[in-house]
Amino acid sequence: MPDTSTARTLPIAIIGAGPAGLFAAECLSRKGHEVHLFDHMARPGRKFLMAGRSGLNLTHSEPLEPFLQRYGTARDWLEPAIRHFPPEALRLWAEGLGEPCFTGSSGRVFLKSLKASPLLRRWLVRLQEQGVQFFPRHRLTDMQGLSLTFQTPEGPVQQTGRAVILALGGSSWARLGSNGQWASLLEQHCTPFAPSNCGFMPDWPAEFLLRHEGETLRGVTLNFAGQTHRGDLIITKRGLEGAPLYALSAPLRQALAKSGGDTVTVHLNLRPTLTQERILERLARQRLRESRSNRLRKALGLDRTMRELLTQLCPDARTPGELTDAITQAPLHLVAPAALDRAISTAGGLKQAALDEGFMLRHQPGLFACGEMLDWDAPTGGYLLQGCFSTACFCAEAVHHWLSRPLPGKVAP
Structure with missing residues (x-):
């Protein structure tokens, strides 16, 4: 952790500009935190845009109890996050960005535009208005505590976060940015990736x-x-x-x-x-x-x-x-x-045992994770995106509370 005299001035660093990273950035910047968002791609939300090509299936309209059952053995782990930010909240969030939704005959909830790009454009404008700073072409190569090293076109760059959220995705569709290479940095805390929602x-x-x-x-x-x-x-x-x-x-x-x-x-x-x-x-x-x-x-x-x-x-x-x-x-x-890279999503990633109930890694205070990089498996039908948004929101809330604690030597007001 950085020196306590400067800790309050550091930004929160979020790594990964997919839906989980973007939503964590929104939740924290809305609370007044300075947020720096890093991604190794040139533009955010590449896989999110791909998901929207066939009509963006945002979530599902079924009652919450059967909805939670869809997560199988990960239900107990994800349930607090999904109850904190449930499907109806995700639908209202999209409509708050000017993108109305409809429920299909299968119960799946789609954007009426059937595209992800209008939503993403409005979302990025909101993040910019909330002060989120985006750093593209920054590939994470090393982590020492909350000190990060990125490789950029201009060479290595160091950044220290007041807190760090990893939202690095799974290991499918590498050309869209989700390549799973981050796992080498946390290998002892990970389950190997496996294809999910695949042929x-x-x-x-x-x-x-x-x-x-x-x-x-x-x-x-x-x-x-x-x-x-x-x-x-x-x-x-x-x-x-x-x-x-x-x-x-x-x-x-x-x-x-x-x-x-x-x-x-x-x-x-x-x-x-x-x-x-x-x-x-x-x-x-x-x-x-x-x-x-x-x-x-x-x-x-x-x-x-x-x-x-x-x-x-x-x-x-x-x-x-x-x-x-x-x-x-x-x-x-x-x-x-089917081959791992052709799967819609992946199982595997950070083990539940490696994180506390607020998605903070137990071995490193201040280092959090959310989204598809966690080791959970969801079927198609909106459950994957819902899980990413819900864990991001819950994780962001945990970061906010963690940062609100008094620093060593200080007395809480």
Whole structure:
């Protein structure tokens, strides 16, 4: 910690200009603190902007109790932060910046503009008006207590913070600034990164993947470990992507890690809106002399991709009963998750045991952390962004209280 005679004059240093770092900067500058915000990219919020390309899913509208359950084993850790800054508060914050929201049919909350860029522009103006100073192209290379070393285009730069907040993100989409290299500075306090909300590689021939690349299996469900999730799956040359897989990514990743190199089986339902009895009835009405492909097309409207996939997964299914089982419970064998850098988000990062209840690192007073760099795992649907905003707000409040304590030798007023 800097000398007590100058400690009160130092700024708060926040490292990382993603949503967590930006929101921590807003919360602290609103309370009158001087805030310096550092980032190794030239512009803030690069990954945030990417998330907004498909319509920015800010949070989710479901009641708080099931909302909190979405964080799995990290619920107890994140619950105080999310209760402190809940989904409704995040929605009101966005609308306070002039960006109204709406709730989709799935319960997800989106910006009406369906873009992150207008919100980010207004947000940066607010931060500037509150006095936040932004230092781009500053890459953190060393930390000694609250003394920081950055590499810049002009050479190394030192900065000491009155308090320091790390908001350095996870380890996916490195080209947007989230590369996870910070973990080498806190290696003994970290869990290795792992892909989350990611695609998976099935044990299909490369030729099948290339032939069907870009095609979509619409409105299907995946069932694994007692969980069923519905949505679209997209075939790529790297495997399968889509919301049902993203929702199952944590248990699938864990099962693959325990499998010792074996595949993990998920069950695919190509017609989840129909009961098995209804499917069997439709198939039984088809003429047996018809080809299997024609029966599936006429009875159930399966497109060419679905029909060829059934041939790949269940080549021996012929009778109406066998085909019914194949359509509703096709075994999908997964080999591995997608590459870490292609994942929407990452698990791993700073361990819960390394931080106190205010997200301050136990080994270094005055050093705090928030956002995706913490070791928690959230599904898609707005839970990741909500977690980043909530932990940033809670962390900022903890910093404010920590700085409000009397310095050694001083008497509190």
